[in-house]
Amino acid sequence: MTPGSLVLLHAPRASAASWGDLPEMLRSYGLDVIAPDVPDGDGARYVARASLIIAATAPATPLVLVAHGEAGPLLPAVALAQRAAHRKVGGYVFVDAVLPRVRREHEHDHDHEHDGAGPAPAPVPPDWPEAPCGYLRTHADRTAADQGPSAAGREQAVRQARLRGWPVIEHEPPAAAAQLLSELITLL
Numbered sequence: 001m002t003p004g005s006l007v008l009l010h011a012p013r014a015s016a017a018s019w020g021d022l023p024e025m026l027r028s029y030g031l032d033v034i035a036p037d038v039p040d041g042d043g044a045r046y047v048a049r050a051s052l053i054i055a056a057t058a059p060a061t062p063l064v065l066v067a068h069g070e071a072g073p074l075l076p077a078v079a080l081a082q083r084a085a086h087r088k089v090g091g092y093v094f095v096d097a098v099l100p101r102v103r104r105e106h107e108h109d110h111d112h113e114h115d116g117a118g119p120a121p122a123p124v125p126p127d128w129p130e131a132p133c134g135y136l137r138t139h140a141d142r143t144a145a146d147q148g149p150s151a152a153g154r155e156q157a158v159r160q161a162r163l164r165g166w167p168v169i170e171h172e173p174p175a176a177a178a179q180l181l182s183e184l185i186t187l188l
Contacts, residue, residue: 001090001132001188004060008035009050009078011069012042018068025178032060047074051081062090062131064185072097072157076128091188092133093181099157100124132188135161136181138171 006026010018016037023035036053038046054063063082067075072094079089101124137158161168167187169180 001062001064001185003031003064003090003185004062005032005034005057006064006066006185007054007059007078008033009065009067009071009074010035010038011071012038012046012074013040014069015039022178022181025176026182029178029182031182034059042070043074044077046071047077047081050074050078051085054078054082054087055085059087062088064091064093064188065089066093066095066181067097068095069097073100073124076100076124079128079131080125089131091131091185092129093136093184093188094133094157094161095136095177095181096138096154097135097157098153099160100128132166133161133164134167134169134184134188136169136171136177136184138177 008016008019008023010016016023016035019035023033026033034054034057036050036057038049038053041049065075065078065082075092075094079092082089135158137154158168158170167184169184171177171180
């Protein structure tokens with residue numbers, strides 16, 4: 001697929017700086033890249049702030065929403081906000097990210113029991129995913145600066161992505177993450 005804009009969403013309680021030089025590298029490939037800096041928020045607050053920042057940039061559609069780490073479970077809610085604003089979402093990419101978990105009907109009765117450990121779960125629309133998804137694993141667990149989900153959590157996410165039939169690319173240095181992300185988007 002050819003995206004109108006790539007939206008790079010950092011993990012809650014992090015900043016857009018956590019993407020490093022990836023936004024600029026993607027721009028050098030001719031892609032329109034939006035990397036909102038969403039301060040001090042998780043769950044619904046993160047979704048609302050990210051959505052306002054995205055709207056302010058007047059992005060070209062279709063959007064490809066790219067999540068890192070704990071931003072993964074928030075992608076369906078961010079996408080729902082974009083669709084409500086009549087912006088088409090053309091795809092999703094998870095970069096070392098936790099995957100959204102569609103809750104079963106009986107689980108909705110226990111939503112009020114969130115224990116406060118980690119971000120509160122964001123609602124997942126019943127039609128999600130309405131666009132193709134892909135997963136990029138960077139093997140960040142092999143570096144000293146691992147800020148995302150644990151290595152075991154990433155393995156589980158990669159396994160789930162493969163079971164869902166999503167394209168999965170594993171990044172092995174020295175390959176450029178920007179190049180692999182660009183290639184993964186073309187597979188969507």
